[in-house]
Amino acid sequence: MDAEAGKLLGAGLAMGLGAIGPGVGLGILIGKALEAIARQPEVSGDVRTNMFIGIGVTEAVALYAFVVALILVFVA
């Protein structure tokens, strides 16, 4: 396997494997937030704000993988 193939394979693996965790995390996060809103609709504003903060923090992990993939393809 030459170096170029290794880079592309690594980039694909980095993105694919890196998306698993945040995907599961976002599912749990949004599911729980919806559960909370369904239980107590009167606090939906607060829950939604905090949900978005959580989404931002969680999805950053997937984006690190995306940046690593970009670096592997274009820089390394």
Added chain:
Amino acid sequence: MKRGRLIVVLAAVLLGLVVLLFLPGGEREEFPVAEEFELHPLVEIPKIGPVDLSITKAVVYLWLTTAVIVVVALVIARSLKPRPGRFQQAVEGLYELARSGIVGSVMKSGADTWFPYIGAVFFFVLVSNLMGLLPLPLGEHYQFAYYTATANLNVTLTLALFTFGITHYAGIRANGAKYFANWAPPSAPPVLKQVIWGIHAVSEIFRLISLSVRLFANMLAGHAILGVFFAMVLIFQSYLAAVVLQGGSVLIYLFEIFVAVIQAFIFAILSAVYIGGAIDQEH
């Protein structure tokens, strides 16, 4: 009657797709997605030392963003009516979102002091993200190209550095010299306290990285996916694929509008959380 017409339409669409499937594709032409994100100077300005001030498409997009915000703000401010029209209502709704939805809901004290910054960041990122969905004739040969200023790490890192600086400035202004001491809980035992302080210091740096990389990677990924859809049309060499992929790219485009708004919201709300956390430190 109605059902019959539906069947006719469906049959026509299917027939069209089958015809498209067997039509030969066009000449192969490359669409290198990555080159869309390269910056070529449109107006070259000689370098001053290591500083390159050439005007690239990112700079033009930033200027246009600023111009749009300034013009909209001036027009709205000049023509405020007690009974708002549609345009005024939309802008007022966005202002209300920034004021009470973002700043009001996460900052306990200092909301009035720092609302101008967070509101400005929110509107700047929002308009910049949305501007990026408009293709402008700013390519290398002045062809239409799509680009977002926020899909450039320099822009987002600058914005994140502003938040970083203001966070610590606000923290020192509100808590004085105790601001840095408060990074670790005062009641913790001595050695543990230093470890916690070190972890907090590292997390401050990572906030800067995650804040900038989140916006950058989101906008870059969205535009790259649109580009990949266009490139796939050329790879598959078939009109059927072109129809399906163009339909798909419309859906991605709509999703990108959603992402543009959400990312502006997240950037602003995280800035507010960080600044608010520096002002009201946990003791």
